[in-house]
Amino acid sequence: MVVLSVPAEVTVILLDIEGTTTPIAFVKDILFPYVKENVKEYLQTHWEEEECQQDVNLLRKQAEEDSHLDGAVPIPAASGSGVDDPRWMIQAVVDNVYWQMSLDRKTTALKQLQGHMWRAAFKAGHMKAEFFEDVVPAVRKWREAGMKVYVYSSGSVEAQKLLFGHSTEGDILELVDGHFDTKIGHKVESESYRKIASSIGCSTNNILFLTDVSREAGAAEEADVHVAVVVRPGNAGLTDDEKTHFSLITSFSELCLPSSA
Numbered sequence: 001m002v003v004l005s006v007p008a009e010v011t012v013i014l015l016d017i018e019g020t021t022t023p024i025a026f027v028k029d030i031l032f033p034y035v036k037e038n039v040k041e042y043l044q045t046h047w048e049e050e051e052c053q054q055d056v057n058l059l060r061k062q063a064e065e066d067s068h069l070d071g072a073v074p075i076p077a078a079s080g081s082g083v084d085d086p087r088w089m090i091q092a093v094v095d096n097v098y099w100q101m102s103l104d105r106k107t108t109a110l111k112q113l114q115g116h117m118w119r120a121a122f123k124a125g126h127m128k129a130e131f132f133e134d135v136v137p138a139v140r141k142w143r144e145a146g147m148k149v150y151v152y153s154s155g156s157v158e159a160q161k162l163l164f165g166h167s168t169e170g171d172i173l174e175l176v177d178g179h180f181d182t183k184i185g186h187k188v189e190s191e192s193y194r195k196i197a198s199s200i201g202c203s204t205n206n207i208l209f210l211t212d213v214s215r216e217a218g219a220a221e222e223a224d225v226h227v228a229v230v231v232r233p234g235n236a237g238l239t240d241d242e243k244t245h246f247s248l249i250t251s252f253s254e255l256c257l258p259s260s261a
């Protein structure tokens with residue numbers, strides 16, 4: 001087995017979800033289709049609720065920022081007179097969500113709505129999140145060795161907690177010391193990793209970030225975070241340069257902690 005030695009200064013392991021802890025297929029074949037199939041009915045059912053209106057307002061703001069993009073779908077402002085036909089507004093939101101999802105956009109607005117939609121499915125037991133089999137044993141071992149374990153995903157913190165709380169391995173939420181999403185910044189921006197370190201209360205070089213996406217690994221590295229790119233079945237391929245530049249692992253069991261951790 002290939003072994004990657006974790007530098008002695010690392011005290012925090014920061015985990016990506018899709019493509020790292022969890023198969024991309026689970027996200028693409030289960031989570032995303034659930035949203036596409038149910039978004040219209042979800043909006044119709046919850047339209048009058050505060051949370052739903054907050055989600056719509058965030059999507060509308062994002063649509064304004066996206067108005068210069070090719071194919072962007074606008075969400076008209078409500079007139080405030082109460083005479084708007086919700087059916088017309090709901091269709092605009094549905095079209096916007098479909099457009100964003102067709103590009104696999106990671107906007108906070110889209111991720112917030114998706115998280116709220118998955119809540120009902122997870123809580124009703126209709127869905128269980130898949131984790132690669134090496135994840136839970138490795139995370140338990142790291143924690144026993146004194147490591148802190150955090151999650152940083154484009155999925156909203158609420159969605160992350162749903163996945164860890166309703167997994168094929170049971171409720172594994174207790175294995176995570178904390179969660180970060182795009183509210184702290186996007187994963188391809190190095191500033192996000194500085195903010196995460198400051199929020200945890202450590203230096204960036206105390207963190208080891210595990211992700212499947214080399215642009216995210218590059219951004220973290222720029223902030224002086226240690227990185228390893230996780231190669232899993234179904235993940236996008238890496239270029240030869242990426243394969244040479246980054247440390248690669250195919251299983252969390254390949255990480256060897258410093259004996260003092």
Ligand SMILES: CSCCC(=O)C(=O)COP(=O)(O)O
Nearest residue numbers: 016017018153154155159160
């Ligand atoms: C944790 S929610 C489900 C996955 C998701 O919506 C997503 O965008 C995952 O992105 P990641 O940053 O974990 O690769």
Ligand SMILES: [Mg+2]
Nearest residue numbers: 016018019212
């Ligand atoms: Mg990922």
